[in-house]
Amino acid sequence: MKILGLDVGEKTIGIAVSDALHLTAQGIKTLNWTESDYSSVKDQMSQIIQDHEISRIVVGLPKNMNGSIGERGEASEEFASYLEDMFDLPVVLWDERLTTMAAERVLLDADMSRQKRKQVIDKMAAVMILQSYLDANR
Numbered sequence: 034m035k036i037l038g039l040d041v042g043e044k045t046i047g048i049a050v051s052d053a054l055h056l057t058a059q060g061i062k063t064l065n066w067t068e069s070d071y072s073s074v075k076d077q078m079s080q081i082i083q084d085h086e087i088s089r090i091v092v093g094l095p096k097n098m099n100g101s102i103g104e105r106g107e108a109s110e111e112f113a114s115y116l117e118d119m120f121d122l123p124v125v126l127w128d129e130r131l132t133t134m135a136a137e138r139v140l141l142d143a144d145m146s147r148q149k150r151k152q153v154i155d156k157m158a159a160v161m162i163l164q165s166y167l168d169a170n171r
Contacts (some may be wrong), residue, residue, distance in 0.1 A: 034088030037081065038163025040129065040155050041092060041109050043068050047155030049163045050085045055170070058163035060156035061085075068108065071115050082120055090116055093129030093162040127166045129158070 038058055041048035046064045050059065061081070067073040081087070092113040094106045102110070110126060115126040 034161065035085050036167070037085065037087045037090045038159045039090065039092045040162055041112050042155060043108075045155045046074060047157070047159035048081065049159035050081075050087070050154065051163060055167050058088055058160045058167060060153070063153070063155045067105045071112065071119075075119065078116070079120070082122070084118065088120065090120070090122055090124045091127050091163055091166045092116070092124060093158065094126040095129050098130065100149035125166065127162055129162050 034055060036051040036055060038049040038051070044065060046066055047060070048062050048064065049058045049060045052059070064074050064077055090113075092109055094109050095103070097103050097106075113124045113126055116122070
């Protein structure tokens with residue numbers, strides 16, 4: 034069974050999945066969604082969970098630098114609760130501070146164009162969130 038990693042934004046959700054041994058995270062896609070309508074990604078999430086035999090979901094929790102939970106963090110907590118109820122899987126909230134900035138740095142270092150970075154930044158952030166979780170839980 035694999036673990037799903039999500040970077041949940043206002044307009045997109047970056048998605049990564051672990052290997053079966055929970056050693057590495059690979060980005061698989063970015064979903065466009067309507068944040069106010071969770072059902073806008075229900076069918077796609079269900080298909081991903083089924084196709085990849087997911088046993089756990091890790092949702093990035095964007096905390097403020099002082100550790101407090103702001104508006105984006107609350108939105109992630111609400112979505113995580115929805116996922117847990119909808120798919121009857123354990124959902125872990127994982128501190129994602131600076132992951133998007135780190136993903137941006139990796140892509141800049143790879144000399145990727147702004148347009149291409151925009152297309153993969155959320156997926157790369159999901160990989161970093163999930164890989165951090167996997168590394169901490171070995």
